Amino acid sequence: MACAIAREVRDGETLAVGTLAPIPASGALLAHFTHAPRATVVILNHPDFWPFGNGSKEFYDYAQRGKFDLFFLSGGQIDRHGNLNLITVGDHARPKVRFPGGAGAAMLYYLPRRVIVFRAEHTPRSLVERVDTVASPGSTPPDVVRPGGPWKVVTPRCTFRFERAQARLVVEALHPGVTRAELQRETGFALEYDPQAGVTPEPSVGELEVLRTRVREAVARIYPRYAESAFQA
């Protein structure tokens, strides 16, 4: 997942990684340490990658001005239209599950030019036909100011591309070893495929080397437990 994310990062752009997001942080740093040395990488609360000096307000204000090219979000539920649910599952008044809440996710899905959605669980309960509560809509009416929006959805099994015109997710690449039949069983909506859909290239020797050294070291400063377990050979 980190490699699939890293390959989406463009050199010279400004990208930010929010809270509880060690996988995007790893992908952003992998890109920064390889093909995107001139990218400005912001990682929430990281001592070396947090340029702001006056709280998260300064970060949110910067984002509201549309200054980020790339951002990362997740959702307890993600649906085929790119809607994200960070609020509740079931009836909102008597929820079956209560997630942490949207925080800035309903702004951060609109203003950054491209948003990569990540989810470490690819199951019928996480990838659904229709989310129960929309914290962050995948698409909006034309009278809503929205310079950006969903770009890709990356899971441990595949990468989806968001088609803005049809407001839908299509599979762009299956990760190595995953079949279309398996992927359909693991997904809560009928899959549609890009005509050019292929297989995600395996992480290269060089990518793995950088992940297990510089990326691991930098990620350990804010995610020590993750860094201990996630970079095994």
Place this chain on the structure above:
Amino acid sequence: MPVAGHVGSDYDRLRPEFRVIPNPFAPAERLMLVPPIRPDVALIHAIAATADGTLLLDHMEDDALLAQASRVVVASTERVVGSREALRAAGDGVLLPGIHVSAFVEAAGGARPTLVRGVYPADARHIEEYVAASADDATFKRYLDRYVHG
């Protein structure tokens, strides 16, 4: 206060106090307004303070903003120093002038088990103990008896 984004999400339905209006500067656009949060009391912890209540606060948090939104501000501080210069030298942070602060008390270690940046780190083991203890009332009472009432 206007916020970007949000229009078209379920916030319209779940939070009736939020309003969607035409943007007065660009009437073809819709914009969401949210009412300001006005806490009665803010409780904040400072890295250091001077006698007039001026606080040195963590620059990664929004405590200064919280203090300015609240009617009453009660602070605790790791230590009290003698001058504005000593406050600036006490660590990396932002200054909140004492005019915003209703009352403060010196309480070294007052943020434990969470951190005070540059003074002490978060105590991850203790936070895990707290989370485990909070699973039911009996274990939580034992936690309170040991660490709060004890």
